[in-house]
Amino acid sequence: xxxxxxxxxxxxxxxxxxxxxxxxxxxxxxxxxxxxxxxxxxxxxxxxxxxxxxxxxxxxxxxxxxxxxxxxxxxxxxxxxxxxxxxxxxxxxxxxxxxxxxxxxxxxxxxxxxxxxxxxxxxxxxxxxxxxxxxxxxxxxxxxxxxxxxxxxxxxxxxxxxxxxxxxxxxxxxxxxxxxxxxxxxxxxxxxxxxxxxxxxxxxxxxxxxxxxxxxxxxxxxxxxxxxxxxxxxxxxxxxxxxxx
Numbered sequence: 001x002x003x004x005x006x007x008x009x010x011x012x013x014x015x016x017x018x019x020x021x022x023x024x025x026x027x028x029x030x031x032x033x034x035x036x037x038x039x040x041x042x043x044x045x046x047x048x049x050x051x052x053x054x055x056x057x058x059x060x061x062x063x064x065x066x067x068x069x070x071x072x073x074x075x076x077x078x079x080x081x082x083x084x085x086x087x088x089x090x091x092x093x094x095x096x097x098x099x100x101x102x103x104x105x106x107x108x109x110x111x112x113x114x115x116x117x118x119x120x121x122x123x124x125x126x127x128x129x130x131x132x133x134x135x136x137x138x139x140x141x142x143x144x145x146x147x148x149x150x151x152x153x154x155x156x157x158x159x160x161x162x163x164x165x166x167x168x169x170x171x172x173x174x175x176x177x178x179x180x181x182x183x184x185x186x187x188x189x190x191x192x193x194x195x196x197x198x199x200x201x202x203x204x205x206x207x208x209x210x211x212x213x214x215x216x217x218x219x220x221x222x223x224x225x226x227x228x229x230x231x232x233x234x235x236x237x238x239x240x241x242x243x244x245x
Contacts, residue, residue: 013177014200037097043105044075048131079109100126100166103153124164125150133171147183177201
């Protein structure tokens, strides 16, 4: 019954797990710290479709209207200038990044995608555009199509199917984790409630990995994310479970 109180979590996406109750987590090679550099490569539509939805908390100082060339060009700066400085810095330190790429950015910035791919950076599906986020206004079929289209268009542009998902503006519904597992994704970066990977879904079909807890989730430069690879199997390997139950 809606509103009925009961012990435990108020959803079935994952069980509660307190850090002191877990066994020690072993990282590959005996490492004591693991982290991920997460970059965002996004395309903002100058004229988004009428049914597009984005987080209403985030508005330009003069309101939300289209086309707005000034703010649009601010956002384009990253793909024209900023990201190349970040890539040079990563190369200097010998680091590869996880790159959250929406489908339109992958298609419009083909030379940049090629550079990211050739440098060994890992793509993560990030929706269709920065103006469109997953919302509970979608029914299950609409959300399933949205996730599949995001995955397939990025795979076509990158030349590899993305293993991970990072929703635009962290948009999720109660069924997103199930649909991601159904869609073949190995992990999501949308949950900021832990420092260790943990399983989503009753059948443990999707590991959740922390993308960073920064209040409103709007940092688009680089976020530290705790990861313990391999969480998912490579060809010929058995799946390893996270230490947390």
